[in-house]
Amino acid sequence: MTGNLWKDANAALLSNYEVFQLLTDLKEQRKESGKNKHSSGQQNLNTITYETLKYISKTPCRHQSPEIVREFLTAMKNHKLTKAEKLQLLNHRPVTAVEIQLMVEESEERLTEEQIEALLHTVTSILPAGPEAEQQQNTGDDVAMDEEDPA
Amino acid sequence: MFVLVEMVDTVRIPPWQFERKLNDSIAEELNKKLANKVVYNVGLCICLFDITKLEDAYVFPGDGASHTKVHFRYVVFHPFLDEILIGKIKGCSPEGVHVSLGFFDDILIPPESLQQPAKFDEAEQVWVWEYETEEGAHDLYMDIGEEVRFRVVDESFVDTSPTGPSSAEAASSSEELPKKEAPYMLMGSISEPGLGLLSWWTSS
Numbered sequence: 001m002t003g004n005l006w007k008d009a010n011a012a013l014l015s016n017y018e019v020f021q022l023l024t025d026l027k028e029q030r031k032e033s034g035k036n037k038h039s040s041g042q043q044n045l046n047t048i049t050y051e052t053l054k055y056i057s058k059t060p061c062r063h064q065s066p067e068i069v070r071e072f073l074t075a076m077k078n079h080k081l082t083k084a085e086k087l088q089l090l091n092h093r094p095v096t097a098v099e100i101q102l103m104v105e106e107s108e109e110r111l112t113e114e115q116i117e118a119l120l121h122t123v124t125s126i127l128p129a130g131p132e133a134e135q136q137q138n139t140g141d142d143v144a145m146d147e148e149d150p151a
Numbered sequence: 152m153f154v155l156v157e158m159v160d161t162v163r164i165p166p167w168q169f170e171r172k173l174n175d176s177i178a179e180e181l182n183k184k185l186a187n188k189v190v191y192n193v194g195l196c197i198c199l200f201d202i203t204k205l206e207d208a209y210v211f212p213g214d215g216a217s218h219t220k221v222h223f224r225y226v227v228f229h230p231f232l233d234e235i236l237i238g239k240i241k242g243c244s245p246e247g248v249h250v251s252l253g254f255f256d257d258i259l260i261p262p263e264s265l266q267q268p269a270k271f272d273e274a275e276q277v278w279v280w281e282y283e284t285e286e287g288a289h290d291l292y293m294d295i296g297e298e299v300r301f302r303v304v305d306e307s308f309v310d311t312s313p314t315g316p317s318s319a320e321a322a323s324s325s326e327e328l329p330k331k332e333a334p335y336m337l338m339g340s341i342s343e344p345g346l347g348l349l350s351w352w353t354s355s
Contacts, residue, residue, distance in 0.1 A: 008157040009193050011224060019153045019197070019226060026198060041183040048187035048197055051254035052228075059237075088235055091152075098345035098352065102235050102302070 013083065016061035016091045017069055023053045060093035060130035072126045079119055080110075093127045095120065152230040155200055156193055159222045160184075164208075166215045174202060177221055185225060189334040192308050194229030195255055228255055230303045230337065237349070240297045243278045245271055248293055250301065250339060257333035260301060264340035265293075266347050280347065291351060298349045305338035 026049060056062070069090065076086050081104060088103040097116050101107045111119070162180045164173070178199050185196040204222035211218065230236060238250040238258060248265065250258040262269060266280045272292075280291040293299070311334045341347040 005160055005190060006156050006158045006193050007222075009227075009229075010154055011157045012155040013231075014153040014155055014226060016153070022200065022226065023198065041179070044187035045182045045198060048195075048254055052197055055253045084231060084234070092235065092237075096345075096352075099235075102300075102343065102345045105233070 013087055015069065015087055016056050016059055017064040019052070020056045020061050023049050027053065058131055059091065060127060061091060062131050063128035068126060068128070075122045075126055089123055090127070093123055093130060095124055152228060152234060152236060153197065154194070154227050154229050155224050156227045157224050159220065161218050161220050164217045164219065177202060177219065181221070181223060191310050194227040195335060197226040197228055200224040200226050232303060234303045235300060236303060237298055237300050240293055240295050240299055242295055243271070243276055243293060248278050250299060257336040258339055259336065260339040260341055264304065264342050266342055291348070293348065299341060300346050300349060301339035301341050302343065302346060303337055304340045307336045309334050
């Protein structure tokens, strides 16, 4: 492409949930408008939105909502994590200490074992389990949105 | 793994679309141009997020279409460095393990970034982690279709726009087609605890 197409290549980080919402809404809009969906120009849009939605739908964002995300971010304020780290926790919903250590840089220096446990508790109690995890999960560790995090 | 990118471009709307709402025509044109395409040094474009500003539309002599400069934001797939992602193994080759996300295929985990020690099983064409325990070595196979958690450690953008005539002459001296390079490629690593096949780390 000649000239500079982009002004700001990193204007904002998007969570999987935001993209999931966007693509779901787009799909509805296009279904309603009927025509044009299959015109040759739209094939690329069809393909990428279908495949991306397919991928994201299998992740924990599937059952998130604006309220849940808000609650999560509020609870995260006490944990002193960077934006990118919080985003990964939101997108992945880690359930083990090993996963937390992967997503939080230099976690051995920044977090004690208790803090990691607290973080895990916040994450798993606020964020609902993803679709894949649900199939394996038969413990009571459910969507506990009414369980207030003491932080 | 997704970012919002602010872009500006001039969109050409042909006369037969003038009856449609300008915003709709513009949205469609932008998606036609960018969706599922890699923009050099930006990432894989997914879909239009919104239009932030429309400048005046001009009609130029000799062309009945309108040209509008549009400021807009696009959803782009562009994981940040060190981000953790989950994908599926597409296949293995001596180059490493190829991983796909479905909507994005060009992810490679080179041999040196696998859990060590690793060996390539020529017969099965699969990479194997020779996991050591007190009982001896367990061979853990990285089979096709398995889900893997990996860390993004590098990315490469290749400008695949057509080269001019002068370099085309040099290229045509070798008869075979040059190796098709992916315009955007991610390099991954699984050489940390918690990375690799999800099945390796789920506690039973």
